[in-house]
Amino acid sequence: MLQKVGQFFGCVNCKRSLVFRTEQANCVICTNCRALNYRLSIPEKEAPVTEKVKEEMSVIRVGTTGTFREIKFEVVGRYQYLFKDGYRNHWQIVFSDGRESWLGDWAGNYSIFQAHNNTVAETFANAVPGKKVEINKISFELEMLDEHRLTLAEGEVNDLVLGLKGFISLFFINPSGAMALVNIYPQKKADAPKGVYQTPRIEIFTGNYVEFSSLNLQNTRNYDDWR
Template identity: 25%
Template sequence: MFRTPCPSCGAEVLFRSTISAIAVCEYCQSTVLRDADEVRDIGKIGKVLEDYSPIQIGASGVFVGRAFTVIGRIQLRYEAGLWNEWYISFDDGRSGWLADTSGQYMITLPLAESVGERQTALSFEVLKPEMRYEHGGRVFVVTDARTAQCVGGQGELPFIVGNGYEAKVIDCRSGDRFLTIDFSDITPEKPNPALYVGETVELKALQMQLLRSDEEIQQSAGRLKGTANVLDCPSCGNQLQYRAGVATQIVCAACGSEVDCSGDRALILTRHTEAERYHATLDVGDAATIDGVKWSVIGLIEMVEVEDADSHWTEYLLFNWQRGFFWLVETSEGWYRAQVLNQLPESWSDTHATLNGERYGKLYDQYAAKVLYAAGAFNWRVSVGDQLQLWEYDYQGKRLSREKSATEVVWSQAEKVSNAQIATWFGKAEIKTLESDEVAPDQRRLAWRYTIWLLAINLPLVLLSDDVFDALFWTGLAAYMLHWPLNKDAEE
C-alpha cells in the first residue's frame, strides 16, 4: 500500500495495489500518476454519477475461490446511456473488472495473450451483432458493439484515463461465458486488441461484503436517491418525476421530449412535438406488490409493428432497489412478465431456439417494430422511431424473444400472467388487455347490427311458424353465437 499527498490539493491519495498506474483524488478529482517514486498531477477527471449500484470502493467478494477487493471505477457513456466498470484487485496480485449495467453483472479477467496473428486484420468496424468469433476452441457470438466515452472515474485504475478517453469494445457471449475484445488502445506498436474473458454473475454468488445499503444508496451525497425528484422539462415546462440515480433518460409525457439528467442540469436531447398520448392500462408511478416485493413502474413504451399499424403492444419497465429491473408486456393476447436473459440460448435459427435443453418453436416470423410512444424514466436512451428486428419462439406457453438492432442483440424470456393477477399486483379493480379496450367496441357494434338484421328477417317467420319454440330457439342461438366471443373477451 502506498500513500502520497495529492500534488494538486495536498489531500492523501491511497494506492492499494502495486499494479495501479493512477489514482483519482476524491477531494479535487485530480488524476495522480505514479511513476517509480515520483507522483504528478496529469489533469482532472469528471465525477462519477452516483447511481443505484450497491457496489462501492472497498467492497470485497470471492470469484472462483479467489478473494478480491473493489479499488476503482470508471463510468462510460455511450449513445444510449451509462455503465460502470469496477476495477478489482485479487489477493494473489492479479486484477480484473466487474461490469455493472442495468442490474446485470459480469466479471472479466485480462488474458496475457492478445488476438492472434491470423486475426490481426480484424477491425472494430467489421464485427457486428450475431457474428461468430472463435477463441480457445469455443464459438462466441457478438452481442454488443459500441463506442463509449469515459465521463468519470474514482479510486485506482491500471491505465491513464481521463475525460475524452474513448473505449471501443466488442462484447461476445457463449452460454453464460463472456468475452470482450477491446480496441481502445490500438497503436502502431500495439496493433492487436486486448482480450478479456469471464462470465455473468450474481452479487449473491460473489459473497460480497461492505456493499452499500438501501439507506446509503438513497442518501448518497450529491444525488437524492429513492425519492421522486421533480424538475421542469426544459422544452415545455411540464414537471418531470424520476428516481435520481436509477435512470438518466426521461421522456416527457406532455411533449415527448427526450431529456438527459445525468449531469448537473437537464438537457434536451430530442424534441417530439407530434407525440400523441395513447391509452395505457398502467401509468408511470403505479406501484405493485409481487411476491411480497414492492415494485414501481418507472417507464413505459408503446411499440408498433412497422408493416402492421394495428399490431401494437405496451412495455412497462418496473424497478426495485434490491431486485433491479424487469418488464411487464401488455398485448392483445394478454399480459406477459419478461426478464432479460444473462445467457444466450445454446442454438437458434429463424425457426427454433434451444435454451437449457428446451426446444422453442417459431411463434412469429421475423418482423420489424418501432417505438411509437414513450414516457417516464429509463436507464438508457429511448427514442421515438427507434427500430428493432424481432423473432419470437414458444415452448409450452413460455416465450423467448430475440431483439436485434444495429449495435446489439438481446434475448429475453417471458411467461403469461392473467389479467386478474395483474389487477391483484397493482391493487386495481379490473385489468383488461389491449384487445378488449380497442378492438371489441367495433366488433360489438357490428354484432348488434347483424343481430337486428337477423331478428328483422326471422321475426315474421317466428310469428307465422307452426312451431314457435323451434323458431325462437334457432334465432336466439344465432344471436348468442354472434355475441359469445365478445362477452368471453370482456370477462377475461
C-alpha cells in the same frame, strides 16, 4: 517520487491519505478533490483534476469487498464507460492472493474478466450481432456493439485509458456464461489521407458472468430500499 504498493501518501492537492493497492495503475484519483496522484510524481507540482463519475445507481463503490471462487477481493478503482446506447463499469479488483482482475457491472449484469491479447483484429471485421467468433479458444456470439462517448474514473486507474476516445465496443456472450468485451480503437497516422486508418488497436477482455449474490459483496452502497 515513486509511491509503492501499500504505502500511504498524501494527495498532492488536498493531502488526503491515499494508497496504491495494485501494480498496474499509474495513478490514484483522490476521493476528495479528484486530483490525479501519479505513482511517479514530481513533488510540489499541482496535479490535474478529473471529472466525477456519473451517478448510475451502481451499488458497488471503491472499497467494496467480495469473494469470487472463494477468494476475497477488494474494489480499488473503476472506469465508467458511457456509450451511445448504454454504459459499463469496469471495477478494478485486487484479490487477497495479489491477482488483479475486473468486476463488470452494468444494468444488473455482473462479470469477472481479465485482459486477453491473443486475438487478431481481423477476427472482428464485419462484426454484426449474432456473428460467431473464437476468442481464447471459446466460441462467442456478438450480442451488441456500441460507440464510446466518454470515460470517467475513480480510485486507482491508468490515466492513459481516460484519453482513449471514440472506440467501438463489442459485447460477446457464450451460453455457458462466458463473456468477452472487445474495444476497437481506430488509429490514424498523422499524415494519412482522410479516411485512411492503420490496423486498429484492439483491447480484449474475457471472463464469466456471475450472480450478484454469489459475489457476497460487503461495504456496498446501502440499497435496502431495493432488496
